[in-house]
Amino acid sequence: MSDNVILSVKNLYKKFGKLEVLKGIDIDIKKGDVVAVIGPSGCGKSTFLRCLNRLETPTAGEILFEGNYIFKNERIYLKQRLKSFVLPKNADDATKTEYENLKAEYAALRKEEKAIEKYLQKHLDLHRQKIGMVFQQFNLFPHLTVLQNVTLAPIRLKKLSQEDAQAQAQRLLKLVGLEDKANVYPSTLSGGQKQRIAIVRALAMSPDVMLFDEPTSALDPEMVGEVLKVITDLAKDGMTMVVVTHEMGFAKEVANRVIFMSEGVIKEENEPKAFFANPKDERLKEFLSKVL
Amino acid sequence: MSSIQTFCEYFFTYGGYKDYLYGLSNTALIAVFGLLIGFVIGCLIATVKIFPTKNPFIVVLETIADGYVALFRGTPIVVQLLLLHFGLFPLLGIDLDAVVEAIIIFGLNSGAYMSEILRGGINAVDAGQMEAGRSLGFGFGETMLRIILPQAIKNILPTLGNEFIALLKETSVVSFIAVIDVTRSLQSIADSTYEYFVPYIVLAITYLVIVLVITYFIRIMERRLSKNER
Numbered sequence: 359m360s361d362n363v364i365l366s367v368k369n370l371y372k373k374f375g376k377l378e379v380l381k382g383i384d385i386d387i388k389k390g391d392v393v394a395v396i397g398p399s400g401c402g403k404s405t406f407l408r409c410l411n412r413l414e415t416p417t418a419g420e421i422l423f424e425g426n427y428i429f430k431n432e433r434i435y436l437k438q439r440l441k442s443f444v445l446p447k448n449a450d451d452a453t454k455t456e457y458e459n460l461k462a463e464y465a466a467l468r469k470e471e472k473a474i475e476k477y478l479q480k481h482l483d484l485h486r487q488k489i490g491m492v493f494q495q496f497n498l499f500p501h502l503t504v505l506q507n508v509t510l511a512p513i514r515l516k517k518l519s520q521e522d523a524q525a526q527a528q529r530l531l532k533l534v535g536l537e538d539k540a541n542v543y544p545s546t547l548s549g550g551q552k553q554r555i556a557i558v559r560a561l562a563m564s565p566d567v568m569l570f571d572e573p574t575s576a577l578d579p580e581m582v583g584e585v586l587k588v589i590t591d592l593a594k595d596g597m598t599m600v601v602v603t604h605e606m607g608f609a610k611e612v613a614n615r616v617i618f619m620s621e622g623v624i625k626e627e628n629e630p631k632a633f634f635a636n637p638k639d640e641r642l643k644e645f646l647s648k649v650l
Numbered sequence: 651m652s653s654i655q656t657f658c659e660y661f662f663t664y665g666g667y668k669d670y671l672y673g674l675s676n677t678a679l680i681a682v683f684g685l686l687i688g689f690v691i692g693c694l695i696a697t698v699k700i701f702p703t704k705n706p707f708i709v710v711l712e713t714i715a716d717g718y719v720a721l722f723r724g725t726p727i728v729v730q731l732l733l734l735h736f737g738l739f740p741l742l743g744i745d746l747d748a749v750v751e752a753i754i755i756f757g758l759n760s761g762a763y764m765s766e767i768l769r770g771g772i773n774a775v776d777a778g779q780m781e782a783g784r785s786l787g788f789g790f791g792e793t794m795l796r797i798i799l800p801q802a803i804k805n806i807l808p809t810l811g812n813e814f815i816a817l818l819k820e821t822s823v824v825s826f827i828a829v830i831d832v833t834r835s836l837q838s839i840a841d842s843t844y845e846y847f848v849p850y851i852v853l854a855i856t857y858l859v860i861v862l863v864i865t866y867f868i869r870i871m872e873r874r875l876s877k878n879e880r
């Protein structure tokens with residue numbers, strides 16, 4: 359695998375009970391990529407994004423973040439094969455060997471994957487520090503001031519001194535035009551301001567990749583622009599990001615890759631010009647005719 | 651008039667006030683330490699119940715916690731006092747000061763209620779808060795401590811205040827296990843003087859004043875916490 363792959367997703371499945379939401383997602387996200395994810399409501403975009411930082415635990419597949427497993431479960435397939443393996447009483451040696459091999463293979467894989475899970479119990483939080491996430495509903499901490507919201511994680515987790523963290527926070531707040539809001543509580547802010555603060559809070563951990571889940575969907579129309587501008591600036595600065603969005607303009611102008619998700623799989627992927635000018639998948643055509 | 655005189659005479663001249671103050675201090679001790687123990691137990695149980703794990707050890711703890719909560723919420727506090735003081739503690743050879751016993755039993759009792767209050771308060775905090783904390787890289791425990799609990803406690807402060815007031819009033823039954831609390835002290839005065847009305851009026855006023863003072867402090871705390879968010 360090349361060094362500049364930040365997130366690598368292989369054959370990702372996610373079920374909620376009986377409901378199969380993700381049915382085999384494969385994608386590599388490289389450094390500097392701006393991936394826009396579009397698709398009809400309920401097709402699993404949020405679920406996919408939340409699997410990337412393990413807010414949601416997938417059912418099967420692999421996710422590597424900067425070359426480290428943050429999820430791996432392939433043994434589930436071997437288990438199914440093992441279960442459906444019929445070993446007759448008078449089986450010949452070849453079949454017996456095959457069965458034994460399968461069993462051994464399963465045991466080895468299980469051991470490996472259990473070890474990964476055990477490792478992750480301690481280290482997943484460290485990986486998450488480098489994966490910023492911005493939510494549709496902002497999720498600012500209402501009991502903390504804007505400055506405290508932004509500095510909490512750097513101070514506690516990166517052991518930045520209070521002064522350094524605050525200086526960094528002020529710099530970032532200035533970047534999004536909210537330096538005068540440092541000492542107010544989130545409840546006094548507008549939606550657009552809240553979302554910009556939420557972006558700053560994630561940026562304060564200096565993440566290697568940012569995940570945005572419909573960052574402008576909960577905003578009044580006149581505030582969408584100010585938030586998109588912040589995200590656009592970030593993209594221009596080379597931040598790697600995955601953005602679930604309904605803003606086709608943004609996907610067209612800012613992303614370098616656009617992905618169409620439907621029925622739990624990636625139906626189509628392309629660079630934005632071709633994606634919108636020349637869609638191939640029938641469902642995508644239908645989807646675009648509705649939203650454009 | 652004369653009954654007031656009788657009371658005053660007994661209360662001030664014959665040292666009735668000493669018993670009263672002694673009783674008052676026991677009432678305060680049992681209520682305050684009962685509340686503190688209850689809060690600690692409540693936090694522990696709420697944590698065990700909310701911790702997302704299938705770890706068999708935690709699951710066993712959860713079952714024990716469920717039984718404990720059911721037991722202490724399902725029986726009257728007087729029964730708990732009697733059962734532990736006359737039954738369980740002697741059986742186990744535990745010989746404690748009756749006030750300490752009362753503190754323990756009230757602590758255990760309010761722990762059962764408090765765990766439910768805390769759990770409700772924690773569950774009422776938006777799930778997005780936990781996700782935001784985790785996505786920044788905080789562990790479950792630290793997210794709980796720094797992000798969820800401060801909000802939960804703010805939300806349940808009025809309920810906790812009511813719990814404290816209820817606890818304080820319930821301590822009036824500790825004379826069942828021979829603790830001299832404020833109720834018992836005034837009861838003795840009534841029994842000695844054969845004047846009942848005045849001592850019990852004084853008793854009622856005593857509880858009322860304490861409850862009003864507590865209410866006042868809870869108000870101040872609430873106001874201070876909500877000012878935080880303007």
Ligand SMILES: Nc1ncnc2c1ncn2[C@@H]1O[C@H](COP(=O)(O)OP(=O)(O)OP(=O)(O)O)[C@@H](O)[C@H]1O
Pocket residue numbers: 374377379397398399400401402403404405406
């Ligand atoms: N925690 C959950 N438990 C059960 N079902 C869930 C859960 N989360 C999501 N789902 C279901 O999974 C499906 C995909 O949900 P998801 O939120 O990923 O869709 P989406 O593409 O983000 O939709 P939208 O555009 O409306 O945000 C939906 O049918 C949803 O009801």
Ligand SMILES: [Mg+2]
Pocket residue numbers: 403404405571572
């Ligand atoms: Mg969604």
